[in-house]
Amino acid sequence: MGHRDFKDALYAEFSRIGRALANPHRLEFLDLLAQREWSVEELAQEAHLSVANTSQHLKVLRAAQLVSSRREGLFVYYRLADDRVYRLWMAMREVGEARLAEIDRIVESFLGNRDDLAPVDAGALLDLLRDDDVVVLDVRPPAEYAAGHLAGARSIPVDELETRLGELDRDREIVAYCRGPYCVFADEAVEILSARGYRARRYVHGYPEWELAGFPVERERGIE
Amino acid sequence: MGHRDFKDALYAEFSRIGRALANPHRLEFLDLLAQREWSVEELAQEAHLSVANTSQHLKVLRAAQLVSSRREGLFVYYRLADDRVYRLWMAMREVGEARLAEIDRIVESFLGNRDDLAPVDAGALLDLLRDDDVVVLDVRPPAEYAAGHLAGARSIPVDELETRLGELDRDREIVAYCRGPYCVFADEAVEILSARGYRARRYVHGYPEWELAGFPVERERGIE
DNA sequence: CCGATACTTTAGTATTCAATTGAATACTCG
């Protein structure tokens, strides 16, 4: 094996990872799997794909070792293989956000200008938490809250928010968060809350980034 | 534009980056471009591709905004678009190294067990540098040294090392480095030096990682 | 303006592979 063969073999191996990242649906799966484990059927539903097709995509991700799975009874649950995988997806997002004007355009056109959501970054949120003058609100679906959430966060899924407003103290500032920067739940929550006279802001990242940074999280009993 | 369309559009955009990363030659280019600017012809030669083909690959990388180029006279010089791009490639490598057994196998089979090269990490190297009890040796080709090197490093390309041994003080420890973890230059250098009775070790990363970490570097006059 | 050099683009080809679907098969559990 010469130099060239060595390099070729090596880069070929790495390009398998690139290929796994070359499909939109698979990227969406990575994003979802960063929240919690999902069964194949759940993923299929969430992404609007057939189960068979979803299974195929998962196979590609598994071949590149980006996800792993475990069987529990009838269900097979998938998860990210590794923290590094989410870091990789973050690195991809950072390159994209910084360089692909298209992405800006898409986000802007759908989410509008998000500056009025008074974004809070991780450092600021930690400060607020330390002084205990904020309610942190997890507006993701309950299963994701259960699988892990910012320590001390309350769960009100965004689609129940209007009917459960009574649970919230109108005098305390609220910071809502969801899956990540492209998830709209927190944006919607802030909008609803602001309209009702609450002081509400958005945490700019989501649960996965928080956890990855090593900041305090909690899980429901019995989840790994 | 509904939720689904938004997500589809967004992930589709990001998957363009994945596609650009899905080819071995293009990954090799990224690795090379992390060292310095290269003209198309140089890249073609280094990767053993035709110029036309190289140009095509560069076009894909440019479309994904991973590289940028400037013209200087007859030549077009390519460089990484951004630090983030190298970070992305690093994230990919980390996932691969951690999870693809194939990669271990390939590296091992070509480079053998590298533990006897007494690897030095960045922290240890900084310590050694502070106490000034080490010679740092850049064994990459001269053009790459010129474009940027660890502050204080001496340049002896590995293919001139045997004939230029006289320039090295036999009493001081030597730390050799090259392009990065899969570059063989430093391994070869350490082997040569050890065989001649020098105390030589290998810096585990390469120039790009050092620079990215914000550690001190130097450039030849007149290079950006 | 010529000719030389470096690069890009075009067009074409062969190949590959990618995404998806529906049916068949496997696995697990009651």
Add this chain to the structure above:
DNA sequence: CGAGTATTCAATTGAATACTAAAGTATCGG
């Protein structure tokens, strides 16, 4: 077994890919 979940298979469709040879573009020195 039968029901539910997941994977695999086979087949289709449609692209995308990698590459080459040749034509085209840009730049520069004369």
